[in-house]
Amino acid sequence: MLQIKDLHVSIDGKEILKGINLEVKAGEVHAIMGPNGSGKSTLAAALAGRDIFEITNGSVSFLSENLLEMSPEDRARKGLFLGFQYPVEIPGVSIVNFMKTAINEHRKFKGLDPISASDFLKLMREKKDLVGLTSSLTNRSVNEGFSGGEKKKNEIFQMAMLQPTLAILDETDSGLDIDALRIVAQGVNKLRRNDNATIVITHYQRLLEHIVPDFVHVLYKGKIVKSSGRELALELEEKGYDWIKEDNE
C-alpha cells in the first residue's frame, strides 16, 4: 500500500529526514516511536503534502501511484488521512458543514453525486457514537474552544467519517487522560479492517497497550534505526531511548 524509499526531507535548508525506508501493507498497524525532535511529525506532514517541507530525495508510492506528485487534497481524496497532533481551529465553520464539504469533495473525486442529507445525518450519528462525540460538540465550530481530548476525539471522528485507506495518527495520545485515550484507541480499533492500514506515531508506549501494532519502528535523528515486533515498544518503555541514542552516536 505504502512504500517509502530513501526519503530525505528538509525544512528551510535543514535536513530533518535522512533516508527513510518503510513499507506498509494492507491490514497492518505500524507504530513509529522515537525521542522528541527525531522527525516523527515531519514524516507525517511530508506524507500528507505540507509544502513547507521540501523533499530532497527518495520516493513514496501510495496504492501504486507516486504520492509525491499529488496535491495534498488529492492525497486525502485517495485515502490518506492525517490525524493532527495540533488540530487547528476554524472559527464559524461548524463540524457538520466542514464534514459535509469534505465528504462531498471525496465523492466528487470518485465521480459520485453529493451525499443526501438523510444519509449524511445517519453517517454522522453512527460515527459520533463510535468515538463518543456529543451533538453539542458537532454543532460547534471546528475545534473552536475544544479541550485537548475533544480535539483528538474530533480527529478520530473525522477519520471514521472519511474511512481512509491509510491513516497516519500523529501523537494522537498526547494530552489525553486515560479515559480519553481508551476511547480514541477503541475508535481506531473498530475502524481496523484488512483492507486499510494505520501508522501510529507516538512518544510513549501506553497508547500501544490499546492499539496493538504489528510493527514498531524507532526513528532517531531522521533515520529508522530499529524495527521489530510489538516487544520493541515494551523494551523502550522499560529502558527509555538512551540505549538507542548510545547505539547510534
Place this chain on the structure above:
Amino acid sequence: MEESQDNLLNEVTGGVYKYGFITDIDTEIIPKGLNEDVVRLISAKKNEPEFMLEFRLKAYRHWQTMKMPEWAHLTIPEINYQDIIFYAAPKQKAGPLSLDEVDPELLRTFDKLGIPLEEQKLLSGVAVDAVMDSISVKTTFRETLAEQGIIFCSMSEAIREYPELIKKYLGTVVPYTDNYFASLNSAVFSDGSFCYIPKGVRCPMELSTYFRINAANTGQFERTLLVADDDSYVSYLEGCTAPMRDENQLHAAVVEILALENAEVKYSTVQNWYPGDKNGKGGIYNFVTKRGICKGDNSKISWTQVETGSAITWKYPSCILRGNNTTGEFYSVAVTNNYQQADTGTKMIHIGKNSRSTIISKGISAGHGQNSFRSLVKVLKSAGNVRNFTQCDSMLMGDKCGAHTFPYIEVENQSAVIEHEATTSKIGEDQIFYCNQRGIDTENAVGLIINGYAREVLNKLPMEFAVEAQKLLQISLEGSVG
C-alpha cells in the same frame, strides 16, 4: 514558502467580475457638467412640483459653499464634477409601466443580472424596484402590496403621487446640509425607491431595489426613503452592479429610514459595484450617506451590509436612537481586494433611555486592499441605561494589504455600559492545510474559512440572499490566500 504563498495569492485573487457587461440601449443623456440649470433640468424632466425644485436648489447652493472632506483613510483622486453626466435615462415612457411596455433589452439586462422582472419568475416573496442609471425601470408586485396599503414605488413617482409624505419626511434624517455628498445628492438625485408601511402592517414580502449603472461617464445619485409607521415591520434589500469601465464612476446615494413607535426595519445591502481591475484601474466610487432614526419608542433599525465591490467604499449606515427602548444594529462584512479601498462603519447616537446598539464588523483585506473600520458610539446626557456592544474583527490575506480601525466613544451619561472588542487575524496556512488534508482544495478552503469568519453577519441576511452573498465573498476573494 514565501513564493508558494505569493503564487497562491495570485491564484485566489484573480476572480472575474461577472456583471461587467454593457447594455446597448437608446439612452437620453443631458450634457456633462453641473450648474443651476442642470439642477432645474433634472427637476423638469421629472415633472416635479415646485417644492422639490426649491429643495434641490437650496441643496445645490449649499453644496457650492462646501469642500470635499479629507478626513477619511482613503486616497481619492480629484473628482471633476464638470466632467460627469448627471442624468442618463434609458428611453421609455414615463412610469408606472406594465411589463410589455418595458424595453425588452432592459428586461434581458435584469434577467442577466439574475433579477427577472416578470412577477411569476421572481423569487416569490420579493418585490423589486429596478433602477438603471437615473431612472426606475419597473417596480414589481405594486398592486399586491397596495392591497395592504403599502406604498412601494420609484422616488420620482412618489414625489408626484405622494407629495405630502415626501414633504413630511424627505431630508428629515439626512438634511441637505448634512455633508458634501449628501448635499450633492439632494441637488441632483434622479431616482431611487420610496416605501411606506402603514400602521400595524407587517410587510408580507422582502422589498428590494436593484441599482444598475450602465451609461458611461455618468454618476448615479439615487435617493431612498423608507417610512415604517407605528407597529409595522419591513425587511428591505438593495443590490447593485455596474459595467467594467476604465474610468471611475461616482455613485453618491442617500438612504433615509424612519421607524416610528414599535416599528422595525431591517435594511440589507449586497454591494457589488465594479471594483476596478487587478491594477486598480476603473471602478465605482461609492460615497453614500445612510441613516435611520428610531423615532418612536421601542422601535428598531438593523443595518446589514456585505460590501465586496467598488474601487472606493465610503459610508457609515447609522442609527439615531431617539425613542426610549430603541435598538440599533449594524452588521458588516467589507472586502477589499487588489487596489480597493474602504472606509466604512457606523454611528450609533443614543438619545432615548434604555436604548441599545450592537455593532459587528468583519473586515477582510487582500491584495493591496486597504480596509478601515470607523465607528462612533455617542451617548447623550438624556440617555440613561444605554448598552452598546461593538466587535470589530479584521482579517488579512497576504502582506501587502492593510486593516485599520478608528473607534470613537463619547459618553455623557454615567449609566452607560459600552463594550468594545477587536481582533486581527490572518488566514493561517495551517488552517488551509487542515482543509486540504480533508480533501478540500485551497479555493474552497478559503471560501469556507471566510464564510465562517463572516457567519455572524451573513446569518443576518434574508435567507434568499445569504447564499448569494456567500458565493460573492468567495468569488471576490478568488486567488487571495496568504
